[in-house]
Amino acid sequence: MNRRILTGGALALTAGLALAGCSDASADKASDKPELPELKVAGAFIPEPAMDTMASGFFTVTNKGGADKLTSVTSALAEKVTLHSTKGNAMKEQKSFAVPANGELDFARGGNHLMFEELKHKPKQGDKVAVTLHFEKSDPIEIEVPVKAATYNPKPGKHTSH
Template identity: 65%
Template sequence: MNHRTTRRSRRLVASTAVALTAGLVLAGCGDSDKDNKSSKSGKDAPAAAKPELSVDGAYIPVPAMDDMAGGFFTVTNKGAADKLVSASSPLAGSVTLHATVGSTMKERKSFTVPANGTLDFSRGGNHIMLEKLKHKPKQGDKVEVTLRFEKSKPITVSMPVKPATYNPSNDAKTHSTTDKHSSTDKHSSH
């Protein structure tokens, strides 16, 4: 009798396990099929699946040299991660991306724009270099710069030329009123 009870218990456990496994497989198939349909259509894709970029605080200090200038700005992202991969300007023969590590400036091919975060280009840190300038910009001028990203549309920014000693952290009023540009705005690209 003890032997029969053990055999029945094993069959019951095995049958229950098979039934549960089959139920999970069927439930999984149903959900994945539904997910595949919504993924293909893109209608149910979460908003954070795409980067949502904007640029503000952009400026160029009056350059000390006739042929190059630095540029600073902040890229804010309210979506998925992206990468800043290049920049251009009608004023410059080339625009390069740079990071300052310690006291050394190093050219970079790209910068990550973190998901739901910011990428800062500020004095003493990341910056763009406008090289081979066609003319030296003066204080009060505006310089057009187009930023290109791996996933997002290009963003063209009108960067005001500020005094050589300008520091936005010391001038919060000017910083807060700076033009804002986003990847969803209609901008020309160069």
């Protein structure tokens, strides 16, 4: 009889530990959920273009959350808006750009930039252009991008919020 009680007690203890282990595992899984991105766009501008057919665009995406990816950009200003990187003197079209967790994605002269191609009209300094940024995880972000002087080049860290 003592053996039966000991065996039953051991089984109950083992089952209790197994259940406790399961609840701890599910608590770990809940905390392992990927953090959602928290995106803000600042410092956006389009230099007044010299040509009637294309323009460039710049901005910074700040992320205070989990990683995301900029997948495309749209605007009524142009038939298409493409993403580009510049390394050395070579410009290359990109399908997307990573927005790092708790980091920034910077589009600046001499680096990453947008190309507004097949412009529907040539924007002038002082105009504002509606632009929508599309992301893999986050909802689209709509911004009004001011057209600045062709020579405008803000100092790093001097972006204004949108």
